[in-house]
Amino acid sequence: AKRDGRAHYQYFSPEMNVEMLARMHLEQRLRKAVKLSEFYLEYQPIIDMRSGAITSVEALIRWQDPEFGLISPEDFIPIAEETGLIDPLGEWILHQALTDLAQLHAQGLMISMAINVSGRQCINSKGISFYNVLKDALAEHAIAAKYIHIEITESILIEDKPQCLQILDAIKQLGVDIYLDDFGTGYSALSYLTQCPISVIKIDKSFIDKVLVNTSDKKLIKAIVMMAKNLDLPLVAEGVETVEQWDFLRDLGCDYAQGYLMSKPLSNIKLLAHLLQAKPF
Ligand code: C2E
Ligand code: CA
Ligand code: CA
Ligand code: CA
Numbered sequence: 001a002k003r004d005g006r007a008h009y010q011y012f013s014p015e016m017n018v019e020m021l022a023r024m025h026l027e028q029r030l031r032k033a034v035k036l037s038e039f040y041l042e043y044q045p046i047i048d049m050r051s052g053a054i055t056s057v058e059a060l061i062r063w064q065d066p067e068f069g070l071i072s073p074e075d076f077i078p079i080a081e082e083t084g085l086i087d088p089l090g091e092w093i094l095h096q097a098l099t100d101l102a103q104l105h106a107q108g109l110m111i112s113m114a115i116n117v118s119g120r121q122c123i124n125s126k127g128i129s130f131y132n133v134l135k136d137a138l139a140e141h142a143i144a145a146k147y148i149h150i151e152i153t154e155s156i157l158i159e160d161k162p163q164c165l166q167i168l169d170a171i172k173q174l175g176v177d178i179y180l181d182d183f184g185t186g187y188s189a190l191s192y193l194t195q196c197p198i199s200v201i202k203i204d205k206s207f208i209d210k211v212l213v214n215t216s217d218k219k220l221i222k223a224i225v226m227m228a229k230n231l232d233l234p235l236v237a238e239g240v241e242t243v244e245q246w247d248f249l250r251d252l253g254c255d256y257a258q259g260y261l262m263s264k265p266l267s268n269i270k271l272l273a274h275l276l277q278a279k280p281f
Contacts, residue, residue: 042265046258052280058114059097087124098141100268112147119156122164131170145175154186172197205239
């Protein structure tokens with residue numbers, strides 16, 4: 001019994017305790033932050049590689065915690081998903097994004113906006129589907145569906161409820177395009193490309209990072225671009241940081257690019273200024 005006790009004790013190693021406490025603490029702060037809406041959105045331009053014009057922006061959430069400082073969405077979105085906090089948070093994101101987009105449209109800046117949607121948002125805890133949430137929000141903000149698209153990852157179809165596919169179909173019918181995010185990082189994305197109503201593929205930054213490093217990765221990117229072309233799916237390259245990457249991707253026939261080379265994510269005020277004086281990239 002003593003041995004078991006020791007094994008049990010080892011399981012909760014000091015490092016693990018610290019990690020668990022930190023995670024519980026973060027969860028508590030996140031709960032409070034959701035209640036008080038302590039978030040803001042930034043928007044990163046997406047550029048048409050042929051014309052150099054900004055065609056859309058991706059909404060990216062930011063959380064500035066008084067104690068922890070700026071916390072990455074990569075750290076808190078998974079917690080929000082596990083705890084169900086993604087329901088109120090997801091609705092806040094949607095309404096804030098549509099509010100900001102309506103403001104741009106009021107200035108005559110008719111760009112579109114990408115919103116990241118996690119699998120858990122397909123059906124919320126009240127049993128309401130994201131299709132209904134989105135439809136109501138578009139009506140409330142008087143924004144035409146064609147100006148919004150959602151970004152999903154293939155995990156939405158693997159891990160989550162089977163109804164997700166039907167909900168995505170309905171969303172697509174509404175006129176909201178669906179982009180497949182982080183393409184190339186999952187397991188069997190190819191089969192999902194035909195099963196799911198995907199309109200655009202976003203190539204994950206990890207591939208773009210390697211574009212100029214070695215030939216085999218160059219070949220891989222070429223293969224991805226050719227496959228997308230064969231399926232008639234436009235491509236967005238994510239995380240473009242250098243002119244060399246831009247040139248390589250443009251020459252391959254990649255359609256859109258997003259990355260620090262063109263612009264970092266911007267506050268809504270900076271985005272407005274940026275769009276008003278934007279020259280083609
Ligand atoms: P993602 O959807 O793949 O978003 C792209 C990420 O790449 C963003 O990080 C963006 O700031 C970053 N990025 C773009 N261009 C460059 C570049 O040239 N260099 C580098 N180093 N990074 C670049 P961010 O904003 O930290 O978001 C991380 C992830 O968190 C997102 O990955 C997405 O999965 C999630 N996320 C962010 N906002 C939301 C949201 O509103 N809802 C949901 N469900 N998830 C979100
Ligand atoms: Ca995204
Ligand atoms: Ca991505
Ligand atoms: Ca990502």
